[in-house]
Amino acid sequence: MSMLRYRAGVDGRLELxxxxxxxxxxxxxxxxxxxxxxxxxxxxxKSLGGGLHERDAPEMAAVTAAQ
Incomplete structure (x- = not known):
């Protein structure tokens, strides 16, 4: 809209x-x-428990401890 107003000469370059x-x-x-x-x-x-299963918990604990 601003470009149309500029091209029509209604607004100046600063307004554009x-x-x-x-x-x-x-x-x-x-x-x-x-x-x-x-x-x-x-x-x-994550707060609703998504992404981590109980069977994965020991593996994740080992990975976290190793880091």
Whole structure:
């Protein structure tokens, strides 16, 4: 929209650059939120016991102790 306004001569170059900066900031914020959502889903899955079975517990303890 800002590019159309710039091409039509309604807005100047500074307004166009400001709009692009806002767009980039919004995109980065979206990526940050998606990353946080994935991390929260993994934490929920782990807290509900997902990913570790009782038969795997001794093996995991040995691996952790070796590190």
């Amino acid at each position: 650059l400001g709009a692009r900066c806002q767009l980039q900031a919004a995109r980065q914020a979206l990526l940050d939120l998606r990353g946080a959502e994935i991390a929260n889903r993994m934490a929920l899955y």
